[in-house]
Amino acid sequence: AFVAKHDIKLVIPFSINAPQLNDNRHIFQIYQTQAEINEASVNLFVDQFKGFHTVIIDCNDSTSKKGPFTAGVRRQLEQRGLEYSVTSLKSGEDDFSKAFSRKKSNVVILNTARSQELGVAFSKIDGLKVVSPELNITMFGYTEWLMYNRSYLENFYKYNTYIPSTFNYNPLTPSTQRIEQNYRKNFHSDMQNRLPRLGITGFDQAYFFLRGLHKYGKTFNGAAGMLGYEPVQTPLKFERYGNGGLRNRSIVLVHYAPSHKIETIKF
Secondary structure (H helix, E strand, O other), rough: HHHHHHHOEEEEEEOOOOOHHHHOOOEEEOOOOOHHHHHHHHHHHHHHHOOEEEEEEEEOOOOOOOOOHHHHHHHHHOOOOOOEEEEEEEOOHHHHHHHOOOOOOOOEEOOOOOOOHHHOOOOHHHHHHHOOOOOEEEEEEHHHHHHHHHHHHHHHHHHEEEEOOOOOOOOHHHHHHHHHHHHHHHOOOOOOOOOOOHHHHHHHHHHHHHHHHHHHHOOOOOOOOOOOOOOOOOOOOOOEEEOOOOEEEEOEEEEEEEOOOOEEOOO
């Protein structure tokens, strides 16, 4: 009510419970719910890989929360008349092999994000490639996979892996190294070893809004392309929510290319 009365911008960086967003045009909400991220990931997957044959691997994980994603993918593929196969980590070699197309490139998704099942999946696909080296296989994962770089980095490269996320922490870029060095100098410690790095998240948010307000004043709405700012870790892109405030709708694909390069594709 205060920002509406005094024509001030308000940024909500973490909370997902902001009913004022419905009718207060002064609000920027950064946080995206898991349902929103899931919907965006499904759309990205189907749009980017509509020319591929999709293989869904059941990992028999009763604790998995990825059912809405795989169900959304199957629903959209069926609506578009696109074929897909379903197999299992418990399938024998012949049945597992039959799920993969010999005519199209294959894109694989699992119905869990857990590291243990991912390792088993990579082992089965490695075995499949020994028998059928001509198969073209791409992996499409989950944000949690970004935590498994140490264990599966070479597999990510080998299978041309794409991971949807709202951020990409890359410790090898000069901009990341510069911020981490300055952080260490000023606070005499390293950032917490978690994803995303909250110190860099705060930097990206502050730089985005301060630069936007400096350049555009009260007309700044955070739309794509307004600033030309290359985020260090966490991109932002806002869209108007009905007649209310602005919601961050940014999502990226982190791509591990077979050439051993990591790129961030922004949407």
